[in-house]
Amino acid sequence: MASPLADRIRPQTLDEIVGQRHLLAPGKALRRIIESGTIPNLVFYGPPGVGKTTLASIIARQTKKKLVKLNGTTASTADIREVVAGLDGLDAIHGVLLYLDEIQYFNKKQQQTLLEFLEDGSITLIASTTENPYFYVYNAILSRSTVFEFRSVEPEEVLRAVQRAFSVLEEEGETPLVIEDGVPEQIASACGGDVRKAMNAVELSVLSAEVTAEGTRRVLLENARELTQKSAVRYDKEGDEHYDLISAFQKSMRGSDPDAAVYYLARLLAAGDLPSVCRRLMVCACEDVGLAYPQIIPIVKAAVDAALQIGLPEARLPLADAVILVAISPKSNSAHDAIARASADVEAGKLGRIPRQLQNKHYDGEDNPNKGQFYRYPHDYPNHWVEQQYLPDIVAGTRYYEWGDNKTEQGFCGYWKKMKG
Template identity: 75%
Template sequence: MSAPLADRIRPRSLDEIVGQHHLLDPGKPLVRIIESGQIPNMVFYGPSGIGKTTLASIIAARTSRKLVRMNGTTASTADIRNVVNQLDTLEAPNGVLLYLDEIQYFNKKQQQTLLEFIENGSITLIASTTENPYFYVYGAILSRSTVFEFKPVQKEDVREAVKRAFGILEQEQHRGIKAEPAALDVIASACGGDVRKAMNAVELCALSGEERDGVCHVSEQLARDLTQRSAMKYDRVGDEHYDILSAFQKSMRGSDPDAALHYLARLLEAGDLPSACRRLMVCACEDVGLAYPQIIPIVKAAVDTALQVGLPEARIPLADAVVLVCCSPKSNSAYCAIDAAIADLRAGKSGPIPRQLQNKHYDGEDNPRKGQFYQYAHNFPHHWVRQQYLPDILKDTVYYRWGENKTEQAFRKYWAEIKKEE
């Protein structure tokens, strides 16, 4: 059984790697490190299919150390011990270059097992992860490593790799393969920056293209049929999940309905209706808030409708609500106020509740000033009377500050006129 195309045409030099210009263009620090031959401990962080493993293999070929590959999803502590047992033997006289893929699946104890040998230089570690290493990699290993972030490969770079892949398949299969320029664009766009995914699409296109006069023709429509939805990158518990949710809310907060609808579409295409609904309701309260307080029940009604009808129809009420949030005036005054109140509470600023607010109607014999002294606001003009509500330690503290929007300024004017009468 032949290896996948992505493995058969894996680059063997830095020049053949597509993308990652911020790391691998001539003169970049990582290139100079590799060319020096003195390889430090490194962590490669980024999505799958963008060259992390390929670069590690190229680095290994430039060193005199034995290359050992391990994958965090399958390796055990026994596998780590086997690597350690090779040190200072004829099998690995110059030490080991350990490429550990998916290091986030190693638990803390497994990572600690490597620490001593990383520290004394017996093992040089190149680890890769698709998750944020600052959350998933043991701090002591991170402190002894340099993190390099890999980016999704740009469409233009992927297109060149796709074109090259069709050429290699022509040589392997001893036949012509003619891919329409638009088909190359579709594959390059649909892979979402994942070169491995693009190579898989190329191989499928070559297998299913229309044969005419001994030539395999790959049309734009065929490429679309084979790559539809393949650009979706989504992991409900990974970085991509939180990045999309973050972009979704920030786009609504930034009053950009086009961007917000794009991220809503990504959530719904991934089937993540609950996350879309939750973040939409949070944004209505946090970012629109008192500038348009009626939006809260409106968005809640849209979310209830979406959850009741389910996908795909749920997209309609949610789109209505998203556009409404984007186009509404914004205020985070209440959000800031509650956070300030919580901060004071966590700092120990609380104190006894004022006597007039307590749920008591009697006094002990030791109280020299008997009586609750609560003043019922509705018994006074405009249903308001001045009295102390905050504990003594927080007396005169201001948490809520009027927003500049029309609604809150109307409230401010109303209360300013009433309270100055007292």
């Protein structure tokens, strides 16, 4: 049985790897480390299909170390001890390089087992993870390793691999390929920076191609679109990519960029993440537009309610309205800052007695020589306002709210300055 195309054309040298120029271009730190021949313990962090496994294989080959691959989802402590037990073999004369994929699935005890072998140099560890290693990898391992971040591969880099893949398949097959214009570019741009996905799409597009009367296989652009249309939008809702996407969505609205905001909305909806969109949209309306345009809050709430009621795909219409409105609206975080300052005082224990005139008093005991609540009803005074103390003594005079510099808040500011004299 033939191995997958991605394995058959896996790069054999550093220069054949597509992408990761920030790590592997001549003169870059990781490349210099590899070329030195002395490999420290490494942690490769980044999305799937960007060359982490491939690079580990190349490092093992260049350093003549025995490569052992384990996966954190299935490996056990016994597997690690078995690797160490094989250190005396002839094939491990130059040492063992343990490539531990998905290390985030190893629990703390399993990761601690690695330490004794890292300490004495029995094995060289290259661990890979798709999640932030500073959250998921045991600190003692991180302190003995160097972390390198891998990035999604740019489409122009993926295109090189796609064109090579079509050439290899044509050489392997008995039928010439006729590739419609735009097919390689479609696969390269729709794989979401995952070279492995691109290789799978190439292989499937050839396998599903029709054999023409002339004896060729015609690879059609329409077929390539059908095979790749969903590959770039799937993501783990518990992973870093999810939180990065949500963060970019909210920051684009806050930054008043409607184009970026609606783009990230489209990516989230393509992944079916309607709840996260609705939550962040409501938060942004309240936190970032706020008192600069307070009417936006019920407007966005209505759009969110409509979206949840009608569901996808139509939900994208009221959500697009709301997202663009939030992005182009004037901004003020004065309410956010006010509640943050007040909360800080409350958490610091500034919980003074509520002023007597604000208490819910209906009678006084006989022991109180100064009977009465002394509350002044603002509507009984000119301009519906009268000066009296509302804050407890411990925080009396504290300013939590500062007027925003937008038209709405400045209008209220001017009104109250006039009313309060």
